[in-house]
């Protein structure tokens with residue numbers, strides 16, 4: 272006998288172990304079983320909104336089926352309904368993103384408005400592919416989109432270049448506008464905030480400036496690390512933040528690093544940014560990169576087989592913008608050659624990409640120079656034999672980066688480091704790889720060095 276409530280409790284318990292708290296709250300909290308038909312095996316589940324419905328259909332229906340089977344050999348056919356909505360047909364694909372309605376423009380001068388309110392219509396939750404590295408951030412963004420101004424305020428999303436921070440933050444904006452077309456969603460690059468502020472002083476239009484930002488229902492500030500060392504701007508932003516926060520308006524920020532790592536960010540901003548939730552996006556694994564490419568290819572109407580997707584995804588590992596660029600290249604190559612897309616064509620199309628990566632990789636001397644500068648030591652010390660910690664750690668980090676960012680073999684790296692044995696390089700690599708997971712200082716040093724080397 273299939274007891275629906277008991278099974279549901281069991282399933283939830285399993286999911287609690289699998290999902291972190293943010294994601295669990297986003298997907299399972301207000302979801303409930305409605306009915307089970309033992310003739311047809313249809314199990315109707317009520318989810319709280321269309322996003323959740325799309326997510327359950329894409330990610331959780333199989334889990335539900337498997338769990339029911341494991342639970343007691345029960346067969347279920349999940350059907351998801353949006354709470355209070357009409358029942359929908361089974362496994363319907365997620366809805367395409369709603370067309371973004373024209374926003375109502377608040378009564379401030381045009382030059383303050385027009386250039387800033389643009390959200391990229393492609394940056395919605397539906398087009399965002401979930402993976403290990405962004406699962407938490409996506410869950411948090413969804414939770415915020417569901418309950419702006421209350422759940423996690425502010426939401427601070429941080430991580431490396433081109434990993435989807437802007438995409439996620441704008442998805443929150445889209446969802447709010449989908450539900451409340453007249454909401455005032457303000458999206459800005461932090462540099463725009465800086466420029467607007469300076470112009471407002473020049474033109475004596477500070478009132479308009481403040482009106483624009485302090486009356487937002489949702490303020491999205493991208494790349495906030497540009498506030499580093501800018502005291503006046505930070506002061507202004509502090510007041511904007513206070514006003515919005517006190518009015519229970521949602522604030523979302525992105526940055527390439529944690530607030531504590533932004534140089535000279537005032538203590539009060541650092542502490543306020545920590546009031547809500549800070550979530551990191553880390554680079555996607557191969558599987559996620561393939562899924563992103565597949566989704567992108569589908570949306571462009573491209574037919575690309577799995578091997579080719581796999582090949583393209585394996586060429587670009589850390590930046591999704593570059594990954595998309597690689598796909599565009601392959602597509603352009605196919606058009607020019609009037610040929611179908613396959614692995615050979617992709618290889619040809621991406622040859623120069625490989626050359627760039629290789630030439631990047633050949634510069635072990637560049638890595639040594641940047642690392643030596645960073646740690647205020649010298650390239651000679653890195654190549655030398657001194658065993659004091661101040662030199663050993665930078666040396667090991669430099670070897671780690673040489674291994675990670677170049678194609679050079681272990682013996683070749685050893686040679687470049689004053690003729691060291693390849694086992695020394697291997698040891699350094701493994702040591703730093705482990706330290707990155709356990710030592711916040713090493714992690715942040717490696718991260719910053721990678722950013723420096725990326726320029």
Ligand SMILES: Nc1ncnc2c1ncn2[C@@H]1O[C@H](COP(=O)(O)OP(=O)(O)OP(=O)(O)O)[C@@H](O)[C@H]1O
Pocket residue numbers: 394398399400401402405430431432433434435436437438439494525527563591592595
């Ligand atoms: N998980 C994802 N699913 C689908 N597309 C993604 C995903 N992550 C990133 N992208 C795409 O990759 C591109 C770069 O993403 P985005 O601009 O959001 O990165 P970012 O982290 O804000 O980068 P930056 O640090 O340069 O500001 C965008 O076109 C975005 O749509």
